[in-house]
């Protein structure tokens with residue numbers, strides 16, 4: 001699972017486990033841009049974008065104006081963008097799933113040539129980034145410039161590529177009634193709720209997953225990863241939730257995989273990213289290397305979907321690394337599809 005604890009993405013949502021995240025805001029320079037502000041013009045851009053996105057993807061939520069929580073607002077003729085900076089402290093749980101400092105750009109473009117509007121906004125952001133990064137000196141690889149966009153809004157993708165961004169992380173969605181096709185059920189696989197005695201197994205598998213995902217550019221290798229993951233698993237095993245969050249897959253009695261799910265209210269932090277009332281979050285899934293490609297992962301997913309169905313969940317969300325040769329085909333075979341795509345450039349300025 002890709003950076004399941006990194007509470008991010010496009011439209012201004014709060015963080016749960018990233019309680020240490022500091023959003024540096026309220027220096028909103030509203031008139032920043034060659035043509036200044038103009039409330040009517042801003043409204044036209046925001047409304048035009050919201051309208052285009054509603055036609056592009058029915059599963060996107062309603063778009064709001066994020067100006068109040070932005071550090072700065074950038075403007076071009078047919079575009080607006082909102083910048084934010086967030087940081088997590090070294091040694092925090094959040095630091096496992098992301099770079100320590102992220103500069104984010106939330107773009108809204110409209111008009112007959114939205115790709116040019118994207119290019120113009122990125123151009124203006126580069127100047128600001130160079131200044132911000134010189135202020136934050138020393139983060140290097142632990143900094144990233146991030147642009148999160150509706151996955152189906154592909155206009156301006158070339159402008160991002162030209163500036164060294166890569167589509168890296170996806171928030172994928174599976175509506176409740178979507179069918180997926182995995183392998184046939186495997187005899188001998190048993191799924192059960194994790195118990196305290198599973199802590200060493202869970203920690204080992206979570207460390208394997210963290211190490212695997214840290215290859216793809218957002219999840220970050222840390223010397224204290226094992227310690228943080230152990231603390232987190234211990235807290236989750238002790239958590240008082242109506243449905244267990246952690247599940248183990250055993251093949252003939254041997255634990256070979258695990259699953260972590262969040263139901264409302266635990267999953268409410270992510271619910272605003274999708275047009276649905278009850279939202280579940282598939283936070284982690286991992287199968288030991290020696291057991292992969294034999295149906296264990298599919299058995300865990302089938303179990304997760306049963307849990308979500310029995311709790312009347314309308315849409316399930318999950319994060320994954322786009323580049324992962326294991327997770328990307330796996331999730332799309334099981335009925336998921338991209339909803340939000342995060343483009344990363346790391347370090348933030350080369």
Ligand SMILES: CC(C)(COP(=O)(O)OP(=O)(O)OC[C@H]1O[C@@H](n2cnc3c(N)ncnc32)[C@H](O)[C@@H]1OP(=O)(O)O)[C@@H](O)C(=O)NCCC(=O)NCCS
Pocket residue numbers: 001002181182183184209212285286287288291292293294295296297298299319320321324326327330333
């Ligand atoms: C992603 C992961 C959980 C998948 O688990 P898995 O147990 O390997 O997956 P399964 O065996 O259930 O499903 C994949 C296999 O099903 C079979 N399969 C897939 N679709 C099928 C279909 N329509 N019909 C028949 N068989 C099918 C294939 O054999 C496929 O294996 P292959 O891709 O090697 O050809 C596992 O590879 C893993 O832990 N990877 C590393 C960590 C990770 O990426 N976790 C997810 C993070 S987002």
